[in-house]
Amino acid sequence: MLKVNALYTEYPNDKGEIVKAAQNVSFEVPEGKLFTLLGPSGCGKTTTLRSIAGLERPRAGEISVDGVAVYSSEQGIFLPPNKRNFGMVFQSYAIWPHMNVFQNAAFPLRVGTRKFTKKEIEEKVMRVLTAVGLEQFADREATKMSGGQQQRLALARALVMEPKLLLLDEPLSNLDAKLRERMRFELKRMQRELRLTTVYVTHDQGEALALSHEIAVMSAGHVVQIGSPRDIYERPRNKFVADFVGLTNFLDATVEAPDPAHDDGYRVNSCIGQLSVTSMDKFAKGDTVLVSVRPEDIELYETRPAGPNVIEGRVDFKVFLGEYMDYQIKIGDRQILARTHPSFKSPVGESVYLKMHPGKCITIQDNTQYRKAA
Amino acid sequence: MEVVGKYVGVPATQGRGWHSFDLKWLVIGSSVAVVAYLALMPLGFLLWQSFFTPQTATKAAEFTYDNYLTAYSSSETLKLFFTSLRFATGTSIFSFIVGTLLAWMNERTNTPLKPLFFALSIIPLIIPGVLFTVAWIMLASPKIGIVNLLLQELFNTDYVFVNIYSIWGMIWVDGLHYSSMAFLIMSAAFRSMDPSLEESAMMSGASVPQVAWHITLKLTWPAIFATLLILFVRSIESFEVPALLGLPVGIQVFTSSIYQAIHQYPSKIGLASSYAVTLLMITTIGIYCQSKLSGQGNKYSTVTGKGFRPRAMDLGGWRYVTATVFLLYFSLIVVLPFLVLLWSSLQKFYSVPSLAALHNLSFDAYAFILTYPTLASAVTNSLILAVGCATLVMLLTSVICWIVVKTKLPGRWILDNLASLPMVFPGLVLGLAIMIFYLNFDIGIYGTMWIMFIAYVTRFMPYGLRYNTTSMLQIHKELEESAAMSGASWGTTFWRIIVPLLKPGLMAGWIYIMIVSIRELSTSILLYSPGTEVVSVLIWELWENGQYVELSALGVMFIIALFMLVMAAQLVGKRFGVKED
Missing domain, CATH: 3.40.50.300 (P-loop containing nucleotide triphosphate hydrolases)
Structure with a gap:
């Protein structure tokens, strides 16, 4: 029209x-x-x-x-x-x-x-x-x-x-x-x-x-x-889009192999460890990619849960925001933001386990043009 | 977004080609043409004329440098130049000191009687310069001045205590007259200063004098300098005081010399023009520097950000001293001049107040004035000119102002400057330029009301622009755009959205221009002819005839009428939410 x-x-x-x-x-x-x-x-x-x-x-x-x-x-x-x-x-x-x-x-x-x-x-x-x-x-x-x-x-x-x-x-x-x-x-x-x-x-x-x-x-x-x-x-x-629309964590990663467990899936080696991710583009082994994970798509556990994409980290600090709670988790020298229901309580300094559904870990183009604009 | 060079595009609202020629361009085009004509015509002709010999019946005008040679080779001119500078410098410094002291007392201390301070803002409007000067002659002239006579009686001597007919007398009267203007400007400067700047200095451990010197004074320095400049310009172009106080004793400044050169026979128009060009150069430089100093943003003094209400300094017992100073000032600028006019208007012959004179009170002078043959026509002329000029100026400048503020037309800043140009013209110079132009360019308006109408419109165009700009800046662009989106054409939008929203500024500006037109003297004095006198010219004539008592009666009525007009303006201002200018 x-x-x-x-x-x-x-x-x-x-x-x-x-x-x-x-x-x-x-x-x-x-x-x-x-x-x-x-x-x-x-x-x-x-x-x-x-x-x-x-x-x-x-x-x-x-x-x-x-x-x-x-x-x-x-x-x-x-x-x-x-x-x-x-x-x-x-x-x-x-x-x-x-x-x-x-x-x-x-x-x-x-x-x-x-x-x-x-x-x-x-x-x-x-x-x-x-x-x-x-x-x-x-x-x-x-x-x-x-x-x-x-x-x-x-x-x-x-x-x-x-x-x-x-x-x-x-x-x-x-x-x-x-x-x-x-x-x-x-x-x-x-x-x-x-x-x-x-x-x-x-x-x-x-x-x-x-x-x-x-x-x-x-x-x-x-x-x-x-x-x-x-x-x-x-x-x-x-x-740019990932960053502007909502909050997200960006992780640098290298492609290892396609993931047979789900469609469009790849196994990558990211800066916080091995991950199963989803992509709309085709990659070959050794390609560098950027992985985006939204804070609300990261589940936190005090004990190690079953399933893929589980990574251990330490609570660096936390912020109570009423409807939800933001945790800054330290994994190696990386900070990851996770958003949970306020009922999850873990003291600062404790170990926690992050679980990310492979369908929510998205690879995106890292176009420098938009990086500058963002 | 990146910046990639000079913009050359057309504005979005502009149509393509000639077929979109419509009402909008007709109105804009004719407004621009009128403004350009009014602003440039007198200036150009004045310059041209200053290079020519006078035209006579037998001999055509010839190109010459003689006017400038005569003007600049004589030691008289040098004297004239320095007298003018001395007068203007003295006046501006005197009025600045008085005005700043009062502004500080009002804005930053707990001096009592604050409501009276606001009366100061309207006094220069109510008491025209010619009446103020005449009143001070009656107060302080060596022969008839009440101050001298009373003091002489008291000390039983004939020593002359004060002599108003001197350069110091001129500075005193003109300085007092312009002090209320200095008060208004400096009040605004004090008010617009963020008090937290001073408070943080105070918290850093600075004493009151240290704060005053390092912070207050340094911050207001541009404002101080700009104020001094504008006062200097106003005093160097003031006409009434030099003409009434200086000329009788041979103290000449530029304005009074121009007047004399025109009013001798044969009149020396070329010489007057060369004086006028010099004066114009001085005022142009002054106004230019002043507007640079005030900054582009302050040019229209829009109210931005929050208003500050600084903590007033507690003066303790000293506040009675400041209140006394203020009352003294108030009596010098309002009470004494008005009372002396009132007293003299009730006499048969002018005499000093005494018990004996009290028995001679009469209303004869009022009766004389009310039956004076030219009074009715003068009042009518003044009113017609004032209403016509105010209406045309406000409508014309509203279109100009719309172009300047709301469009992105290239070259719109030229239009802004054109419409503001008459600001640099001293009233007398403008009168002279317009007189010369219509003497040479005969379209039959010389000696009619039209020539005065053109002069008034030219002279007050900058005021109209200023009033309209202040309101125009407050009209959100989207108010217009939403009218366009609603399907309204430019004419409809202008008439049904812009003009109604401008109403506060239009009304306030209209009344202000009406008031200043009614009391205008320095332009009219060169342009009137028998039958087209205005009220202020009538006062001037009465003075020249020595009819002081009758003049006083007319003056008292004039002041009361102006006072009522100003009160009406204040009422309208309150009703439409107009801020004091």
Whole structure:
């Protein structure tokens, strides 16, 4: 439905120098899906979103919706933002302080090219305000609303024009932690119910994993991996993705032989000992690889458990975090982070046993380009 | 992201080719053209004119260096230059010391009567320079000054105790007048300083004088120097004090010499221009250095970060001393000048306050003024000019300011500087430049209200820009972008989103420009003709005619009217949440 092809953007900074933002960014968003651009600040995700919106003019590339180009450097097409009919929710919500709730939501209907009667506007606005649960606040001053309400109003304003595409620029980042959690569910529910094609920009991996059908991880202007949330988390294609999305332990290793015990398995000799790992790439004996193990995929035992990938270590220190407990385990001169249920208690200095499921030990490409960016 | 060279791209909102020519570009284009015309036309013509002989019926203007040769070969000019410097230096230092002392008392000590300090911020608006000077003549002139007469009576002598008609008298009056400006600037400097910087010095074991010397003074040094510079510029371009106090006794500075060169017959426009160019150079250098010192970021003095409320120093018993100093100052700058005007306005003939004179109180002067033939037209002219100028300036600068703040158009900084350029023009020089231009470039507005309107708009454009910039910076870019995403065109967005959000700044700036337009004298004095007098010119004429009593009556009414306007401004400011400038 939305198709972004070979997009390049750049913009001048305060000194008038060009800063390259998106570089050769391409992706497609199918009808009704929520697509997330995820990356650290400065990776070009917001510039990409603003290019889709038409608020920024890219250097080159093509953006089309339903096969119709809204931007194309080749054909010289650039549709201004007010002609694109996309809804957008901004990071600051951009609620106009001189209008009340109703006037804010009605603005798109009053200024657009399509003309509506007073009654139609009233109906449409009240319907959308009801959808976001603000119907009883229609006459309230917009500035008197709480952060969560402003966020919903911004969403209502974006939806009232029945947009072809909904663009969300870090819409939850200004909310406090509790409210963010709740709005995340609400946003997901509404998107799924209305089946609105949505592009979502965030630097919060939790949000991206929770909301998206598909995620594009960006770094230094490039898309480094596109995949489902599960793919991105469990099968990161490179070190940057593994590191940025969630916490992980990286282990240098050398391939010894394929592991006959499971598919795509290899036996490797890592810096903490012999491991069975899973890989999507083909390796030969002697290849150096990088193994990623998530802290929550490491089980800790006080006595040696049965099974593969069991390694002995010593508790270096531990941190109680309420819902879980972080252990720094020392194996030789390596530190490994393991995350356990708080019921596991082992004093500092004691020996413990780490058990890692071979399916959770992933080999990844160690691309230096992304290492630098990370 | 990496930086890879100079940006040459087009802004995103810009359409491709000529077919996207629409309302947006029409409004922007015409605003830019008007600003460029207003800012550059007088300057260019002034420079040009200073190189030509006067045009007469028989002889066309010729190129010449004579104006500069006359001006710079005479020892008179050297004297003029040094007198101007002496006057401006004295005034700026005097006003700076007074203003800084008051600012320190208000911001950093527990001096009582603090609410009265804020009255200081509005006094320069309420009492125009011409009235302030006249009031001080009535107080301290050797012949009719109340101070002299009272002291002479007391000591039974005819010794002249104070003489306002001297360079020290000029410095005294102008310095007092500008001290409230110094107070405002230095208060802001004291307020914007993080008190923890001083407190940490205190915790390191420094004594109060050590903190004051090593930390406070060193940190505020750029602010001090910038303030001195701006005060110097304001005093070297002040007109009323040198004209009323200096000219009668032959103490000449640049502004009064320009006025004299124009008002003799035949008027020496070339000579006036060459004086004006010199004065302009001095003010330009001053303003340039001042803006460099204040830093690019401080140019618009936006409120960033948290506001500090420093711990006030406990002065103990000394706070009664500081309060007395303040009351004394307050009476010198407000109470005495106003009372002397009020007293003289209630007399039939000007006389010193005494029990005998108390019996002669009358309202004749008020009756005279209210039936004065040109009063009605002068008031109407002043109001029309003030309202028209304020409206046009605020609308024009809102577009300029939008371009400068919100777009990435290449060269937008030029526009910013163009609109701020008239700031370097002393009022009298601007009046002269505009007069010369429309004398030579006859489009039929010379001698009409239009020429004064153009002069006012030019002169107050920088103020409008400043008010609008402060509010414009507070409008989040996304408020506009969300309107574009909602399908609004540029015109709709500007009119329905930007202008309403600018309203606090627009209102405050509008009223401020209205007030300063009403009391404007130094530009109008060269541009008015019979029938287009404004109120401040009327006061000037009454002074020249020696009608002191009638002048006082008009002055008292003028001050009361301005006071009510300023109060209205404060009320509006509170209502729209405008901060004091």
